[in-house]
Amino acid sequence: MLPWLPDGIWTWVLTSVLGIIGYVFYVLLSSSGSEFEDNSIDAFLIQEDTSSKKEKNVNLGESYPLWTYDTEGKQILILYGTEYGFSEEVATKLFHRVVALVQPDDDSQIQPRLVNMKHHKFVDLSREQLCFVVISTSGDGVPPTDARGFYDNLMSRDEKLSNLRFSVLALGDSNYPHFCKTGRDVKARLLQLCGKSVIESRDIDMEDWTIIDSWMDDIISYIQSCDLRVDMDYLHIVADGADDGYDRHRPFMATLKVKNLMTAPPRSLDDKEVIHCEFDITGSELSWTSGDALGIYPENNPDHVTAVLNTLNWSDSEMFSVPHWAYQPHSGTANLRTLLEKYYDIKSVKPDLLQSLMGTVVSTDQRERLSWLLQEGTGKSNRPLQQYISAREVRDVLEEFTSGTLLPRQLLSCLKPLQPRYYSISSSPLKDPTSVCVCVAVIRYEMLSLSRQGVTTTYLKDRVTLGQSCPVFISRNQDFRLPSNPATPVILIGPGTGIAPFRAFIQERGLSSDGGKMYLYYGCRHKMNDYLYKDELEQYSREGMLCLRVAFSRDQARKVYVQDLLQEDRSLIRQLLINESGHIYVCGDARYMAKDVHQTLTDILQSCSQSSENVATDYLKKLEFEKRYQRDVWVT
Known part of the structure; x- marks a missing residue:
């Protein structure tokens, strides 16, 4: 005991110090607020140390900061391509786990980098040694919007990547026909370019964390035993004009200026309830093309x-x-x-x-x-x-x-994370570039004898009032576009809220002096209850802009769906597709409707040409490749 301190004061000091130490241990062991998965003291020390060896670069509105290294090290690249945020969540978790391997006293330490594929132009795969790719498949088997540039660049690349070791985690949903297609394409192309797969790539059906964590475990084991050369990091990501606007990470607060109920007032949970919303985006400089979607953050x-x-x-x-x-x-x-x-x-x-x-x-x-x-x-x-x-x-x-x-x-x-929801935009920017329209099916149901509701749909219907703002952004859908030649005939198939992008298509064609033929196959349950945009569509039909075919599935004893109308018009469909080089579009439910429509188209092509089913299937694949058969479908 120090002789110049009285016993009472020394006891008080010692007690206070022990109390502070105990509190620190409690916070570190119990808190999950750290951005690192591991809240242990070791992880905390690693975090502090690695921070001192990093120089923070510009934050481009990403959900995780971008870093560059100012010392030599062993670089590892974690690339992700995401549409709805899950690939980013997975890649970030992997990044944290790799960071936890960093040894504070090792001058040639591991240097992981987490990069969104939208910044692919800063990445030189020929200079990378070890790359882990996490990428989802969007819509009808296409890359996420932000990953399109990376994907196209990789597919057209000629330079070999014999130096690259890699593994791919492909995220998807087995309810869609092109399950995990983007990730599989990336893996196949990397192998073609002489890259070496060092960890078995995995296909993930929705959010199967058991398989995801197993893949990460294999990666961590590999990193701990593999030999990587020591280099200065070349990667330096800088902001450009493309990052100044509003996007998923920095949405625009749009004002709700119109909200209308488009269906009859629901009398039971089984009745359809659909609203039409218009948002004022004046001053945002947001732009879109017919076929794009509006992302909305709910509460x-x-x-x-x-x-x-x-x-x-x-x-x-x-x-x-x-x-x-x-x-x-x-x-x-x-x-x-x-x-x-x-x-x-x-x-x-x-x-x-x-x-x-x-x-x-x-x-x-x-x-x-x-x-x-x-x-x-x-x-x-x-x-x-x-x-x-x-x-x-x-x-x-x-x-x-x-x-x-x-x-x-x-x-x-x-x-x-509470993710944004995406709704096909139901208005053309050529009509009004400051007003974005969507139509939203309000979700209400019962489960376990309890009332349930959709998060975003009831947020819009029940809680966002006229004049109130909510966060929105534009989600590009480059694979759902009208033909570049406005005279090309189009077949539009969209029951229910699948009508949304076709309303935009019709508006756009209506503003063109040489608009081609348009054939709309629309479906709903009852003509008097849930026939969306009825007056508009019938007006377009009367004016000769549109050939309108509507299936009311429950207005008669025998249920009639859009595929039944297609079958009735099979000669016309064949004429438009084969003889007039028409384009066909499908929007709506992927689980049932899109599959039934696809089978009907196969049957039509097979019966009209007296060919085999394989020939008809190959013809539809050819149309897909030529962008003449496009689908914007989702699983509900």
Whole structure:
């Protein structure tokens, strides 16, 4: 004990120091607020050390900062291409895991770089040693919008990449016909260019984290044992004019100026409820082409947020950091209620939430129930778990499993980001470049005898009022475009809200003096209830701009769908496609409608030409390749 301090003061100092040390350990061990997955002290020290060896470059509005290195090292490239944000989430997690390998006392340390494919022009694959690609497939088997430049450049590249070691994680949805096509294409092309696949590439059906984590485990093991040369990093990403506008990371606050109910007032959950919305984007300099979509960031239902807070007995005023992937602008911190309303998905349940609850539930029965649900792992192959989480929302799980010690940071770490939703734009910029229209099918249903609702659709219908603003941006769809020659005949097939982009197409053709023939096959349940844009379409038909064919599936004893009308008009369809080089477009449900329409087109081509089904199928593939058969479809 130091002789110049009285005993009482020394005891007070020692107690205070121990208390501070104890608090620091508690925060590091319990908090999940770090951007690194591992909140251990080692990870914290690694984070501090690696920060000192990085020079922060310009932040281009990405959801994660871009870095460059000012010392020699072993560079690793993590490239991602994303449309809805999941590829970015996966790539960021991989980046964090690789960063955690960095040794503070190693002068030739690993230097991971996380790069959005939209910045591909700064990347020189011929100078890369090790590259991990995470990329999704959008729409009808096409690359994400921001990844199109990278994809096209890679497909047309001649220079060999014999120095490159790589692995590809292809994300997709098996409900679509071109499952994981983009990722498979990237892998095949890298192999053709003499790249070496060092980790088995994986195809991921939706969000199967078991397989994703296994792929990452293999990568970490490989990095720890592989030999990489030491170099100065050449990669330096700088801002350009293309990054100054509004996009998914920095949306424009558009004012809702029109909102109309286009269907009869619903009397039951089975009735269709569709609204037409118009947003004023004056001053945004946003531009679009007919066929593009409007991305809209929603907010969660405040009542559902309150249910989460009340279940856990939490105050909504406690302040936390805004997550790094949140759209701009934001203040950097927000109270818990704001975070749950604007940035986190409280509708979808991740298995991580059940895993966290395992350690905090107060009931032995509940712990056994959680153990049973998780006993086969957290992947898609665990049917009981998948059935459980698909039928529930976050508030349901928290109400079912009573937690006595779950912390806000723990919950937030188990939630998905609240992603924007995308709606085909139903207006042409040639008619009014300052007003963007969408038509939205409002989702309401019951599950487990509880009322459920779509996040964005009810946000627009029930909570956004006229004159109020919400965050929007344009999502390009380069694979859904009218022919460059306006005289080319087009066949438009779009039941329900699939009519949206075709309304824009029709407006555009209507403004052209030499607009070609347009044939619209539209479908709905009842003529008097859910016939969208009825007056407009029938006016276009009367004026001779449009040949209109409508299928009302439930207005008669026998259900009639758009594919039935196509079959009735099979001679016309064949004439337009084969003899007049027409284009055909399909928009709407991918699970049933698009498949049925595709089969009908195959049958029409087969029967009219007396050819085999293979010949008809090959002809449709030829039309796809020539951009004469385009689809904008989604799974509901």
